[in-house]
Amino acid sequence: MSKPDILQIGPYPPQDEAALADRFTVHRLFEAADPAGFVRDHADRIRAIATRGELGAGRALIDALPRLEIIAVYGVGYDAVDLEEAAARGIAVTNTPDVLTEDVADFGIAMMLAALRGIVAGDAWVRAGDWATRGPRPLGARVRGRTAGILGLGRIGTAVAHRCAAFGMAVAYCDPVQGEGPAAWTGLPDPVALATRADVLVLTLTGGATTRGLVDAAVLRALGPSGLLVNIARASIVDEAALLDALETGALGAAALDVFEGEPAVNPRFQALPNVLLQPHQASGTVETRAAMGRLVLDNLTAHFEGRPLPSPVIPLVSGKEPPS
Template structure:
């Protein structure tokens, strides 16, 4: 029986690529230079798209595949997929939630610790001889016992909050509605008010048109010159221009960021700032999680073409 034709938008590790190639007829979009011509050539045969969260699938790409049935996203975020275009043609969309939740939460908390205690600079202080020449490293700020805000108490936000409890932190959160599972946490509906009472503000929202720039200039100002912003969600959730301005002026104390507008070509102003920790969008970047994500991408595709229920559908 003929294997279903799949359009692969970005590369996967070998442990995912090999079983994907075995199960499907894979057309590697990311390997060709003339992508428009490539889509004209293979588009009519494509029944599925295998993509990554940050790459998604545009309306143009979806339109070029008239027999498309499913878009399977390697990642929890699917905001880069044109959902309206998929709805219009009843195209299914899946993602890979849960399997990456713990690792993303881990990195968010690690970034908070690393930035608050100045660990990157301190490591450099040892390596460049400053410890021997200049003495002790400048004092930094503690984490335990302070106030944390979690903007978006979904899967990842809740796991972040669970970890913060281990530091005896005073935890508040903001979401659309109060969550029954948020025992011991304070619900604050307004993101500005949440930022105002937080020393550390974690952004763990799913990205959408509604949440675009929810971390506004006002939220950043409320967090203030002693506050830290940690983003392990999507860059679009933050007004990045306002963020850089506040970091430059000292209106915001510091930030720890795993995502950026236009990544990997981020705003060059970030590279000149000492009060921001920069990470290369790798919150889910462990061997264990990436293997589980790849397996779930294939499981969704396999289930669809077998006529079975999709393990993790979003549309």
């Protein structure tokens, strides 16, 4: 019996590549010299897409694959997938939630601590010999007693909030989708109100059209010249031009960023700023989490082709729709 054909949009870790190739016939779009021609050549055989959160699957690609049944996302974010088109076509969409929650939350806290305490700059200070020749680094800022504002109180936002509370921070939040959090945390009606209350604003919202540019110049002004913005969510949530202006003028104190518009190419204005911590989109980047993400992608695809319920559907297969043989 032939293996189902899968279109892989971007590379995965080697062990996940091997596991996919063992169970499926994998067509690697990211290796194609002519991606559009590659899709045309294989379109009549492709029954699944394996992609990553930031790469997704747009309408043009979905429409080019007449036998497509499922889109499996390696990552929790699925805003780069055209969900409307997938739903209209009866195409299942899955992601990899839960398995990365704890590590992403840990990384958000690590970025907050690194930014407030100058950990990366301190390492560079010692390596350059400046400790011996120029003396101690400038003092950092205490975490305890500050207010953490969590914008997006889903799985990751809740995990970040619990960690902030454990560090002795007050917790405020804003999330019109998730509703109210624990009574010990302060719910606020909008991002400006949250930023006004917060010393550290942590972004844990999902991306997409409804959150694009939500953190704008007004939110950044409300966070203020002593505030810290931490983004472990999606770059699209922030008006990047406004963020750069705020950092350059001192309207915002600092930022710790794991995501950027157009990544991996980063606006060089960021690289010139001393008040920003830059990370290469690695909040979920542990061996353990990436292995669990790969297993869940494989489990979703395997379950679909064996006719079993999907472990983590964003859009389940439409009831009564039988996959083509």
